[in-house]
Amino acid sequence: MKTFKSNVELVFNNLNSEKPSRNTIGILAIKERFETALPRSIPLNGYSLESHQKNEYSRWLKINTVATKFKNYKAVYISLKHPDRAPGDITAAEMRFVANIADHYSGGLVRTSHTQNLLLPLVHNSNLVSLWRELSSTNLSAANIDTMQDIICCPGFEFCSLANTTSIPIAHEIQNLFTDPDELQALGNIQIKISGCMNACGHHHIGHIGILGVDKKGEEWFQITLGGRADEKLQLGKRLGPAVDRASITSTVEVIIRHYLSERIDQQEHFLTTLDRIGIDSFKEAVYG
Numbered sequence: 100m101k102t103f104k105s106n107v108e109l110v111f112n113n114l115n116s117e118k119p120s121r122n123t124i125g126i127l128a129i130k131e132r133f134e135t136a137l138p139r140s141i142p143l144n145g146y147s148l149e150s151h152q153k154n155e156y157s158r159w160l161k162i163n164t165v166a167t168k169f170k171n172y173k174a175v176y177i178s179l180k181h182p183d184r185a186p187g188d189i190t191a192a193e194m195r196f197v198a199n200i201a202d203h204y205s206g207g208l209v210r211t212s213h214t215q216n217l218l219l220p221l222v223h224n225s226n227l228v229s230l231w232r233e234l235s236s237t238n239l240s241a242a243n244i245d246t247m248q249d250i251i252c253c254p255g256f257e258f259c260s261l262a263n264t265t266s267i268p269i270a271h272e273i274q275n276l277f278t279d280p281d282e283l284q285a286l287g288n289i290q291i292k293i294s295g296c297m298n299a300c301g302h303h304h305i306g307h308i309g310i311l312g313v314d315k316k317g318e319e320w321f322q323i324t325l326g327g328r329a330d331e332k333l334q335l336g337k338r339l340g341p342a343v344d345r346a347s348i349t350s351t352v353e354v355i356i357r358h359y360l361s362e363r364i365d366q367q368e369h370f371l372t373t374l375d376r377i378g379i380d381s382f383k384e385a386v387y388g
């Protein structure tokens with residue numbers, strides 16, 4: 100065991116050493132055989148944005164793109180969240196369109212994310228306007244990544260034989276609560292996650308607002324949890340109180356969000372920070388009286 104431990108330490112020390120060891124020389128030799136193939140930049144053919152497009156484009160750029168380790172390249176999310184589509188759904192025609200887009204702008208690379216969206220991992224900055232324009236033409240440019248519209252939602256009753264309750268219609272009802280882009284952006288990052296049963300395919304237990312469908316004597320009820328998170332401060336959400344029925348679930352979520360809005364110190368205070376500061380009992384009082 101001692102020998103094994105010292106060998107592991109030796110390898111780790113060599114990883115940080117400037118002088119390559121026998122092992123790291125092998126790794127370097129392998130690395131040299133793989134060039135990073137960055138997608139090329141494509142001229143924009145003089146296309147410029149009209150003033151009303153500039154706002155939409157800027158919002159999309161801010162919300163749906165992420166910096167990468169390559170200076171001139173961004174990762175671009177294609178949101179599959181919209182009140183008009185089941186969360187994460189994409190048609191065959193749209194998928195073919197995305198495949199062409201990926202070939203054209205992202206070196207043929209496209210990834211699915213656990214948040215039920217698509218990601219073009221490497222897009223050159225000079226191609227972003229052109230890409231946005233193409234996505235807009237096919238209703239794939241919704242600028243709502245990490246907003247309360249970006250709900251992770253399991254298929255629920257609509258497609259899953261294990262479900263206790265419906266999920267997708269609830270996601271749509273909640274998405275329709277805040278559709279104004281400015282209002283949505285002002286709400287900030289609120290992660291809502293919905294599962295139609297305790298199998299938790301919708302990750303409800305780590306949602307800032309988690310919704311779990313339960314069956315009570317053949318009727319649909321919903322347990323709400325608050326404060327779940329999956330970042331470096333990982334924690335499971337805490338139950339807010341008694342389950343609410345199908346007719347009340349959307350309005351209850353609205354009460355929670357409006358309570359946050361009325362209690363947050365300013366627009367910069369995140370939902371979880373407000374929750375930590377005022378406590379879950381404050382939300383309980385707002386919901387159950």
Ligand code: SF4
Nearest residue numbers: 253259262295296300
């Ligand atoms: S959480 Fe339950 S209802 Fe939803 S997809 Fe998974 S098994 Fe089906």
